[in-house]
Amino acid sequence: MIKEVEILVIGGGPAGLCAARSASKLGAHVMVCERDYVPGGQLVKQTHKFFGSEKQYAGDRGIQIGKMLIDEIAADPNIEILTEATVLGIYEDGVVTVLYQNQHLKIHPKKIIITTGAAEKFLSFPGNDLPGIYGAGAVQTLMNVAGVKPAERVVMVGAGNIGLIVSYQLMQAGVEVAGVIEAAPKIGGYLVHASKIRRAGVPIRTSYTVKEAFGTDCLEGVVICRLDEKWQMIPGTEETIPCDTLCLAVGLTPLAELCWQAGCQMAFIRELSGHVPILDENLETTVSGIYAAGDVAGIEEASAAMVEGRLAGCSAAASLGYSPQEAKIMLQAAREELNELRSGPTGSKIRAGLQKMSEKKGVKTAC
Amino acid sequence: MSENATILCRCEDLTREQILECIEGGCHTIDEIKRVTRAGMGPCQGRTCRMLIAQELSNYYHIPLEDVLMPTFRPPTKPVTMGILADAYEEGGCEK
Numbered sequence: 001m002i003k004e005v006e007i008l009v010i011g012g013g014p015a016g017l018c019a020a021r022s023a024s025k026l027g028a029h030v031m032v033c034e035r036d037y038v039p040g041g042q043l044v045k046q047t048h049k050f051f052g053s054e055k056q057y058a059g060d061r062g063i064q065i066g067k068m069l070i071d072e073i074a075a076d077p078n079i080e081i082l083t084e085a086t087v088l089g090i091y092e093d094g095v096v097t098v099l100y101q102n103q104h105l106k107i108h109p110k111k112i113i114i115t116t117g118a119a120e121k122f123l124s125f126p127g128n129d130l131p132g133i134y135g136a137g138a139v140q141t142l143m144n145v146a147g148v149k150p151a152e153r154v155v156m157v158g159a160g161n162i163g164l165i166v167s168y169q170l171m172q173a174g175v176e177v178a179g180v181i182e183a184a185p186k187i188g189g190y191l192v193h194a195s196k197i198r199r200a201g202v203p204i205r206t207s208y209t210v211k212e213a214f215g216t217d218c219l220e221g222v223v224i225c226r227l228d229e230k231w232q233m234i235p236g237t238e239e240t241i242p243c244d245t246l247c248l249a250v251g252l253t254p255l256a257e258l259c260w261q262a263g264c265q266m267a268f269i270r271e272l273s274g275h276v277p278i279l280d281e282n283l284e285t286t287v288s289g290i291y292a293a294g295d296v297a298g299i300e301e302a303s304a305a306m307v308e309g310r311l312a313g314c315s316a317a318a319s320l321g322y323s324p325q326e327a328k329i330m331l332q333a334a335r336e337e338l339n340e341l342r343s344g345p346t347g348s349k350i351r352a353g354l355q356k357m358s359e360k361k362g363v364k365t366a367c
Numbered sequence: 368m369s370e371n372a373t374i375l376c377r378c379e380d381l382t383r384e385q386i387l388e389c390i391e392g393g394c395h396t397i398d399e400i401k402r403v404t405r406a407g408m409g410p411c412q413g414r415t416c417r418m419l420i421a422q423e424l425s426n427y428y429h430i431p432l433e434d435v436l437m438p439t440f441r442p443p444t445k446p447v448t449m450g451i452l453a454d455a456y457e458e459g460g461c462e463k
Contacts, residue, residue, distance in 0.1 A: 057420065089442020104451050104454070258444065261441065
Protein backbone atom coordinates (compact mmCIF):
# COMPACT_ATOMS: atom_id res chain seq x y z
CA MET A 1 0.00 0.00 0.00
CA ILE A 2 1.31 3.41 -0.92
CA LYS A 3 0.34 6.31 1.29
CA GLU A 4 -0.43 9.54 -0.55
CA VAL A 5 0.87 12.69 1.13
CA GLU A 6 0.82 16.32 0.03
CA ILE A 7 4.12 17.45 1.48
CA LEU A 8 6.67 15.13 3.04
CA VAL A 9 9.28 16.75 5.27
CA ILE A 10 12.31 14.56 5.85
CA GLY A 11 13.89 15.40 9.20
CA GLY A 12 12.18 16.90 12.25
CA GLY A 13 14.88 19.36 13.30
CA PRO A 14 14.57 23.15 13.36
CA ALA A 15 14.36 23.45 9.56
CA GLY A 16 11.91 20.57 9.15
CA LEU A 17 9.55 21.65 11.93
CA CYS A 18 9.45 25.22 10.63
CA ALA A 19 8.89 23.97 7.08
CA ALA A 20 5.96 21.84 8.24
CA ARG A 21 4.48 24.69 10.24
CA SER A 22 4.61 27.27 7.48
CA ALA A 23 3.23 24.87 4.86
CA SER A 24 0.41 23.99 7.22
CA LYS A 25 -0.34 27.66 7.92
CA LEU A 26 -0.99 28.09 4.21
CA GLY A 27 -3.38 25.14 4.27
CA ALA A 28 -1.26 22.20 3.11
CA HIS A 29 -1.22 18.78 4.72
CA VAL A 30 2.21 17.71 5.86
CA MET A 31 3.87 14.55 7.05
CA VAL A 32 7.17 14.78 8.92
CA CYS A 33 9.53 11.81 9.22
CA GLU A 34 12.00 12.05 12.09
CA ARG A 35 14.52 9.28 12.61
CA ASP A 36 15.00 9.92 16.32
CA TYR A 37 12.61 9.02 19.16
CA VAL A 38 11.71 12.66 19.58
CA PRO A 39 11.51 15.52 17.11
CA GLY A 40 13.55 18.68 17.60
CA GLY A 41 16.87 17.68 16.08
CA GLN A 42 19.88 19.25 17.73
CA LEU A 43 17.66 21.73 19.60
CA VAL A 44 16.78 19.04 22.16
CA LYS A 45 20.30 19.16 23.60
CA GLN A 46 21.15 22.82 23.17
CA THR A 47 21.02 24.24 26.66
CA HIS A 48 22.69 27.50 25.60
CA LYS A 49 20.92 30.72 24.69
CA PHE A 50 20.58 31.73 21.05
CA PHE A 51 21.89 34.92 19.50
CA GLY A 52 20.27 36.80 16.65
CA SER A 53 17.08 38.77 16.68
CA GLU A 54 13.77 38.19 18.41
CA LYS A 55 12.20 36.71 15.30
CA GLN A 56 14.59 33.79 15.59
CA TYR A 57 13.98 33.42 19.32
CA ALA A 58 17.24 35.07 20.44
CA GLY A 59 17.69 34.91 24.20
CA ASP A 60 15.84 31.60 24.41
CA ARG A 61 17.67 28.33 24.93
CA GLY A 62 17.66 25.74 22.15
CA ILE A 63 15.67 23.26 24.24
CA GLN A 64 12.95 25.87 24.85
CA ILE A 65 12.73 26.69 21.15
CA GLY A 66 12.55 22.99 20.34
CA LYS A 67 9.78 22.41 22.86
CA MET A 68 7.79 25.36 21.55
CA LEU A 69 8.04 24.13 17.94
CA ILE A 70 7.11 20.57 18.95
CA ASP A 71 4.08 21.80 20.93
CA GLU A 72 2.91 23.89 17.97
CA ILE A 73 3.24 20.92 15.64
CA ALA A 74 1.45 18.58 18.05
CA ALA A 75 -1.52 20.96 18.19
CA ASP A 76 -1.64 21.33 14.40
CA PRO A 77 -4.24 19.03 12.76
CA ASN A 78 -2.62 19.52 9.32
CA ILE A 79 0.65 17.92 10.43
CA GLU A 80 1.30 14.26 11.05
CA ILE A 81 4.68 13.48 12.59
CA LEU A 82 6.28 10.05 12.59
CA THR A 83 9.16 9.43 14.98
CA GLU A 84 11.70 6.60 14.69
CA ALA A 85 11.06 6.99 10.98
CA THR A 86 14.19 6.92 8.82
CA VAL A 87 13.76 7.68 5.14
CA LEU A 88 15.61 4.98 3.24
CA GLY A 89 15.24 6.08 -0.33
CA ILE A 90 13.73 8.43 -2.88
CA TYR A 91 12.97 6.55 -6.08
CA GLU A 92 12.63 7.66 -9.69
CA ASP A 93 8.85 7.35 -9.63
CA GLY A 94 8.69 9.74 -6.67
CA VAL A 95 8.03 7.01 -4.09
CA VAL A 96 9.79 7.42 -0.76
CA THR A 97 10.52 4.41 1.43
CA VAL A 98 10.66 4.73 5.19
CA LEU A 99 11.77 2.46 8.00
CA TYR A 100 9.17 3.31 10.62
CA GLN A 101 9.39 1.55 13.98
CA ASN A 102 10.41 -1.75 12.36
CA GLN A 103 7.94 -1.45 9.47
CA HIS A 104 8.71 -0.65 5.87
CA LEU A 105 6.46 2.13 4.55
CA LYS A 106 5.97 3.48 1.06
CA ILE A 107 4.90 7.07 0.69
CA HIS A 108 4.04 9.00 -2.43
CA PRO A 109 4.30 12.73 -1.70
CA LYS A 110 3.43 15.53 -4.10
CA LYS A 111 6.32 17.61 -2.75
CA ILE A 112 9.37 16.70 -0.68
CA ILE A 113 11.33 18.97 1.64
CA ILE A 114 14.69 17.53 2.63
CA THR A 115 15.83 18.84 6.02
CA THR A 116 18.17 16.05 7.05
CA GLY A 117 20.73 18.33 8.68
CA ALA A 118 24.38 17.48 9.02
CA ALA A 119 26.84 14.87 10.21
CA GLU A 120 29.95 15.50 12.25
CA LYS A 121 33.26 15.41 10.45
CA PHE A 122 35.89 12.97 11.60
CA LEU A 123 39.67 13.20 11.70
CA SER A 124 42.19 10.58 10.74
CA PHE A 125 45.03 10.09 13.21
CA PRO A 126 46.63 7.00 14.75
CA GLY A 127 44.48 5.59 17.53
CA ASN A 128 41.32 7.36 16.33
CA ASP A 129 39.22 4.23 16.89
CA LEU A 130 39.91 3.94 20.63
CA PRO A 131 36.88 3.91 22.94
CA GLY A 132 36.66 7.38 24.47
CA ILE A 133 36.89 9.29 21.19
CA TYR A 134 33.61 10.96 20.34
CA GLY A 135 32.11 13.62 18.18
CA ALA A 136 31.15 16.65 20.24
CA GLY A 137 27.50 16.11 19.35
CA ALA A 138 27.54 12.62 20.85
CA VAL A 139 29.05 13.91 24.08
CA GLN A 140 26.41 16.63 24.21
CA THR A 141 23.68 14.02 23.73
CA LEU A 142 25.09 11.88 26.54
CA MET A 143 25.20 14.84 28.91
CA ASN A 144 22.13 16.85 28.05
CA VAL A 145 19.70 14.24 26.77
CA ALA A 146 20.70 11.02 28.57
CA GLY A 147 21.97 12.76 31.71
CA VAL A 148 25.21 10.79 31.70
CA LYS A 149 28.53 12.30 32.75
CA PRO A 150 30.54 11.30 29.70
CA ALA A 151 34.10 11.75 30.96
CA GLU A 152 36.41 12.68 33.80
CA ARG A 153 39.02 14.58 31.81
CA VAL A 154 38.50 15.66 28.25
CA VAL A 155 40.50 17.25 25.48
CA MET A 156 38.39 19.16 22.96
CA VAL A 157 39.50 19.44 19.35
CA GLY A 158 38.07 22.50 17.64
CA ALA A 159 37.45 26.04 18.89
CA GLY A 160 34.39 26.75 16.78
CA ASN A 161 31.10 27.44 18.53
CA ILE A 162 30.29 23.76 19.05
CA GLY A 163 33.69 23.02 20.62
CA LEU A 164 33.50 26.05 22.89
CA ILE A 165 29.89 25.55 23.96
CA VAL A 166 30.27 21.81 24.59
CA SER A 167 33.46 22.51 26.60
CA TYR A 168 31.52 24.86 28.83
CA GLN A 169 28.68 22.38 29.24
CA LEU A 170 31.19 19.64 30.13
CA MET A 171 32.51 21.90 32.88
CA GLN A 172 28.95 22.47 34.10
CA ALA A 173 28.58 18.68 34.25
CA GLY A 174 31.65 18.45 36.48
CA VAL A 175 34.09 17.25 33.83
CA GLU A 176 37.63 18.58 33.78
CA VAL A 177 38.44 20.14 30.40
CA ALA A 178 42.20 19.76 30.01
CA GLY A 179 42.25 22.09 27.04
CA VAL A 180 40.81 23.06 23.70
CA ILE A 181 43.05 22.76 20.68
CA GLU A 182 42.38 24.35 17.31
CA ALA A 183 44.26 23.75 14.05
CA ALA A 184 43.51 27.21 12.68
CA PRO A 185 45.65 30.13 13.87
CA LYS A 186 42.63 31.74 15.53
CA ILE A 187 39.49 30.85 17.45
CA GLY A 188 36.60 30.20 15.06
CA GLY A 189 33.67 30.59 17.47
CA TYR A 190 32.22 33.68 19.11
CA LEU A 191 34.65 35.27 21.56
CA VAL A 192 31.95 35.47 24.21
CA HIS A 193 31.90 31.65 24.33
CA ALA A 194 35.69 31.46 24.28
CA SER A 195 36.09 34.00 27.08
CA LYS A 196 33.73 32.06 29.31
CA ILE A 197 35.94 28.98 29.37
CA ARG A 198 39.21 30.91 29.31
CA ARG A 199 38.15 32.77 32.44
CA ALA A 200 37.58 29.42 34.11
CA GLY A 201 41.19 28.49 33.39
CA VAL A 202 40.81 26.29 30.31
CA PRO A 203 43.62 26.88 27.83
CA ILE A 204 42.65 27.35 24.17
CA ARG A 205 45.64 26.56 21.99
CA THR A 206 45.47 27.63 18.38
CA SER A 207 47.66 26.12 15.61
CA TYR A 208 47.60 22.74 17.37
CA THR A 209 46.36 19.38 16.17
CA VAL A 210 46.07 15.81 17.45
CA LYS A 211 49.06 13.78 16.37
CA GLU A 212 48.05 10.56 18.01
CA ALA A 213 45.75 9.03 20.58
CA PHE A 214 46.94 6.18 22.80
CA GLY A 215 45.66 3.71 25.34
CA THR A 216 45.51 -0.04 25.92
CA ASP A 217 41.81 -0.84 26.09
CA CYS A 218 40.49 2.68 25.91
CA LEU A 219 41.80 6.20 25.56
CA GLU A 220 44.49 7.15 28.10
CA GLY A 221 45.87 10.27 26.50
CA VAL A 222 46.64 12.22 23.37
CA VAL A 223 49.76 13.66 21.80
CA ILE A 224 49.19 17.13 20.41
CA CYS A 225 51.54 18.93 18.06
CA ARG A 226 51.94 22.48 16.83
CA LEU A 227 51.27 23.38 13.20
CA ASP A 228 53.23 25.78 11.03
CA GLU A 229 51.57 28.30 8.73
CA LYS A 230 51.23 25.59 6.07
CA TRP A 231 49.31 23.39 8.51
CA GLN A 232 52.24 20.96 8.80
CA MET A 233 53.24 19.48 12.16
CA ILE A 234 56.41 20.99 13.63
CA PRO A 235 58.68 18.16 14.89
CA GLY A 236 59.74 18.56 18.50
CA THR A 237 56.60 20.45 19.58
CA GLU A 238 54.74 17.33 20.71
CA GLU A 239 53.11 17.30 24.12
CA THR A 240 51.26 14.51 25.86
CA ILE A 241 47.99 15.26 27.65
CA PRO A 242 46.46 12.50 29.78
CA CYS A 243 42.68 12.25 29.29
CA ASP A 244 39.94 9.61 29.13
CA THR A 245 37.92 11.36 26.44
CA LEU A 246 38.76 13.16 23.24
CA CYS A 247 35.99 15.20 21.76
CA LEU A 248 36.06 16.10 18.07
CA ALA A 249 34.31 19.33 17.15
CA VAL A 250 35.93 19.77 13.78
CA GLY A 251 32.92 20.82 11.85
CA LEU A 252 29.81 19.46 10.27
CA THR A 253 29.09 18.36 6.76
CA PRO A 254 25.68 18.33 5.01
CA LEU A 255 23.88 14.99 5.24
CA ALA A 256 22.83 15.03 1.62
CA GLU A 257 22.65 11.40 0.51
CA LEU A 258 18.92 11.63 -0.18
CA CYS A 259 19.57 14.60 -2.50
CA TRP A 260 22.18 12.51 -4.34
CA GLN A 261 19.77 9.59 -4.55
CA ALA A 262 16.98 11.76 -5.91
CA GLY A 263 19.29 12.95 -8.68
CA CYS A 264 19.58 16.57 -7.54
CA GLN A 265 22.46 18.44 -9.11
CA MET A 266 25.12 18.74 -6.40
CA ALA A 267 28.18 20.92 -5.89
CA PHE A 268 31.09 20.83 -3.47
CA ILE A 269 31.16 24.28 -1.91
CA ARG A 270 33.79 24.66 0.78
CA GLU A 271 32.10 27.65 2.41
CA LEU A 272 28.92 25.58 2.83
CA SER A 273 31.04 22.75 4.31
CA GLY A 274 30.64 20.05 1.68
CA HIS A 275 28.46 18.74 -1.11
CA VAL A 276 25.15 20.57 -1.26
CA PRO A 277 22.17 20.49 -3.62
CA ILE A 278 22.01 23.47 -5.97
CA LEU A 279 18.94 25.48 -4.99
CA ASP A 280 16.95 28.28 -6.57
CA GLU A 281 15.52 31.29 -4.72
CA ASN A 282 12.58 29.15 -3.50
CA LEU A 283 15.01 26.56 -2.09
CA GLU A 284 13.91 24.09 -4.73
CA THR A 285 16.58 21.67 -5.92
CA THR A 286 17.14 20.99 -9.61
CA VAL A 287 14.62 18.16 -9.29
CA SER A 288 11.22 19.75 -9.59
CA GLY A 289 9.15 19.31 -6.42
CA ILE A 290 12.09 18.53 -4.14
CA TYR A 291 13.21 21.30 -1.78
CA ALA A 292 16.06 21.47 0.73
CA ALA A 293 16.53 23.66 3.80
CA GLY A 294 18.76 23.93 6.84
CA ASP A 295 22.20 22.37 7.27
CA VAL A 296 21.70 19.89 4.41
CA ALA A 297 21.86 22.92 2.10
CA GLY A 298 24.98 24.35 3.76
CA ILE A 299 26.14 24.49 7.37
CA GLU A 300 24.81 27.49 9.25
CA GLU A 301 23.24 28.27 12.61
CA ALA A 302 19.90 26.87 13.76
CA SER A 303 18.35 30.33 13.48
CA ALA A 304 19.04 30.39 9.73
CA ALA A 305 17.84 26.78 9.42
CA MET A 306 14.47 27.75 10.92
CA VAL A 307 13.99 30.62 8.49
CA GLU A 308 15.09 28.49 5.54
CA GLY A 309 12.59 25.87 6.68
CA ARG A 310 9.82 28.47 6.63
CA LEU A 311 10.87 29.57 3.16
CA ALA A 312 10.88 26.02 1.77
CA GLY A 313 7.58 25.15 3.46
CA CYS A 314 5.94 28.24 1.95
CA SER A 315 7.37 27.55 -1.50
CA ALA A 316 6.16 23.95 -1.47
CA ALA A 317 2.66 24.87 -0.26
CA ALA A 318 2.39 27.75 -2.73
CA SER A 319 3.43 25.46 -5.59
CA LEU A 320 0.44 23.28 -4.69
CA GLY A 321 -1.74 26.35 -5.07
CA TYR A 322 -2.30 27.16 -1.38
CA SER A 323 -2.89 30.79 -0.37
CA PRO A 324 -0.73 32.45 -3.05
CA GLN A 325 -1.17 35.95 -1.60
CA GLU A 326 -0.23 35.04 1.93
CA ALA A 327 2.59 32.84 0.68
CA LYS A 328 4.08 35.75 -1.20
CA ILE A 329 4.20 37.86 1.95
CA MET A 330 5.68 35.02 4.03
CA LEU A 331 8.32 34.28 1.39
CA GLN A 332 9.32 37.89 1.23
CA ALA A 333 9.57 38.12 5.03
CA ALA A 334 11.69 34.95 5.20
CA ARG A 335 14.07 36.20 2.50
CA GLU A 336 14.54 39.48 4.34
CA GLU A 337 15.19 37.69 7.62
CA LEU A 338 17.81 35.49 5.98
CA ASN A 339 19.56 38.51 4.50
CA GLU A 340 19.56 40.13 7.90
CA LEU A 341 20.96 37.01 9.61
CA ARG A 342 23.69 36.71 6.99
CA SER A 343 24.73 40.34 7.02
CA GLY A 344 27.81 41.51 8.88
CA PRO A 345 31.21 39.88 9.29
CA THR A 346 29.96 36.55 10.75
CA GLY A 347 27.88 35.97 7.62
CA SER A 348 30.71 36.53 5.14
CA LYS A 349 31.50 32.84 4.72
CA ILE A 350 27.92 31.82 4.05
CA ARG A 351 27.46 34.75 1.67
CA ALA A 352 30.52 33.63 -0.29
CA GLY A 353 29.15 30.08 -0.40
CA LEU A 354 25.73 31.15 -1.61
CA GLN A 355 27.35 33.38 -4.23
CA LYS A 356 29.24 30.33 -5.53
CA MET A 357 26.00 28.36 -5.60
CA SER A 358 24.24 31.03 -7.62
CA GLU A 359 27.05 30.88 -10.18
CA LYS A 360 26.48 27.16 -10.75
CA LYS A 361 23.82 26.83 -13.36
CA GLY A 362 21.23 24.40 -12.09
CA VAL A 363 19.30 22.55 -14.79
CA LYS A 364 15.78 21.61 -13.73
CA THR A 365 14.58 18.06 -14.20
CA ALA A 366 11.20 16.54 -13.50
CA CYS A 367 10.76 14.30 -10.47
CA MET B 368 51.92 3.64 16.11
CA SER B 369 52.39 4.40 12.45
CA GLU B 370 50.14 6.76 10.55
CA ASN B 371 49.37 4.03 8.05
CA ALA B 372 47.72 1.94 10.76
CA THR B 373 45.13 4.70 11.28
CA ILE B 374 41.62 3.41 10.75
CA LEU B 375 39.83 5.28 7.96
CA CYS B 376 36.68 3.14 7.65
CA ARG B 377 35.59 2.17 11.14
CA CYS B 378 32.67 0.00 10.11
CA GLU B 379 34.79 -2.25 7.91
CA ASP B 380 38.00 -1.85 9.95
CA LEU B 381 40.11 -0.56 7.08
CA THR B 382 43.42 1.16 7.67
CA ARG B 383 44.92 4.02 5.72
CA GLU B 384 47.55 1.58 4.48
CA GLN B 385 44.92 -0.71 2.97
CA ILE B 386 43.24 2.22 1.24
CA LEU B 387 46.60 3.49 -0.07
CA GLU B 388 47.48 0.02 -1.38
CA CYS B 389 44.25 0.08 -3.27
CA ILE B 390 44.96 3.51 -4.75
CA GLU B 391 48.52 2.51 -5.68
CA GLY B 392 47.04 -0.59 -7.29
CA GLY B 393 45.13 1.64 -9.71
CA CYS B 394 41.89 2.67 -8.01
CA HIS B 395 40.89 6.20 -9.00
CA THR B 396 37.53 6.63 -7.30
CA ILE B 397 35.75 6.04 -4.02
CA ASP B 398 33.44 3.56 -5.76
CA GLU B 399 36.38 1.49 -7.02
CA ILE B 400 37.88 1.40 -3.53
CA LYS B 401 34.49 0.42 -2.16
CA ARG B 402 34.16 -2.51 -4.55
CA VAL B 403 37.60 -3.85 -3.66
CA THR B 404 37.61 -3.25 0.11
CA ARG B 405 33.97 -2.71 1.23
CA ALA B 406 34.94 0.76 2.52
CA GLY B 407 31.73 2.67 3.18
CA MET B 408 29.50 -0.40 3.07
CA GLY B 409 29.03 -0.85 6.82
CA PRO B 410 26.34 0.43 9.18
CA CYS B 411 27.23 4.12 8.73
CA GLN B 412 27.18 3.83 4.92
CA GLY B 413 30.33 5.91 4.46
CA ARG B 414 29.30 8.92 6.51
CA THR B 415 32.57 8.79 8.45
CA CYS B 416 35.07 7.55 5.88
CA ARG B 417 33.82 8.97 2.58
CA MET B 418 35.57 12.30 2.78
CA LEU B 419 38.65 10.83 4.51
CA ILE B 420 39.08 8.53 1.51
CA ALA B 421 38.35 11.43 -0.85
CA GLN B 422 41.19 13.31 0.86
CA GLU B 423 43.60 10.40 0.24
CA LEU B 424 42.62 10.36 -3.45
CA SER B 425 43.03 14.12 -3.62
CA ASN B 426 46.54 13.89 -2.10
CA TYR B 427 47.65 10.97 -4.26
CA TYR B 428 46.44 12.27 -7.60
CA HIS B 429 47.05 15.97 -6.81
CA ILE B 430 43.49 16.94 -7.58
CA PRO B 431 41.38 19.36 -5.53
CA LEU B 432 39.06 17.71 -3.02
CA GLU B 433 36.01 19.13 -4.78
CA ASP B 434 36.94 17.29 -7.97
CA VAL B 435 37.09 13.84 -6.37
CA LEU B 436 34.21 11.86 -7.84
CA MET B 437 31.60 10.97 -5.22
CA PRO B 438 30.28 7.41 -5.07
CA THR B 439 26.82 6.38 -6.24
CA PHE B 440 24.21 6.81 -3.51
CA ARG B 441 21.54 4.16 -3.42
CA PRO B 442 18.72 3.21 -1.09
CA PRO B 443 18.59 2.16 1.67
CA THR B 444 20.35 4.90 3.61
CA LYS B 445 20.80 2.52 6.50
CA PRO B 446 20.81 -1.26 6.82
CA VAL B 447 17.35 -2.87 6.99
CA THR B 448 16.78 -6.42 8.18
CA MET B 449 15.46 -9.00 5.74
CA GLY B 450 12.65 -9.69 8.23
CA ILE B 451 11.28 -6.17 7.92
CA LEU B 452 11.34 -6.34 4.13
CA ALA B 453 9.69 -9.77 4.22
CA ASP B 454 6.92 -8.49 6.52
CA ALA B 455 6.35 -5.54 4.20
CA TYR B 456 6.11 -7.90 1.24
CA GLU B 457 3.49 -10.01 2.97
CA GLU B 458 1.50 -6.95 3.98
CA GLY B 459 1.75 -5.51 0.50
CA GLY B 460 4.15 -2.72 1.50
CA CYS B 461 6.67 -3.86 -1.09
CA GLU B 462 6.07 -4.40 -4.77
CA LYS B 463 6.30 -7.87 -6.24
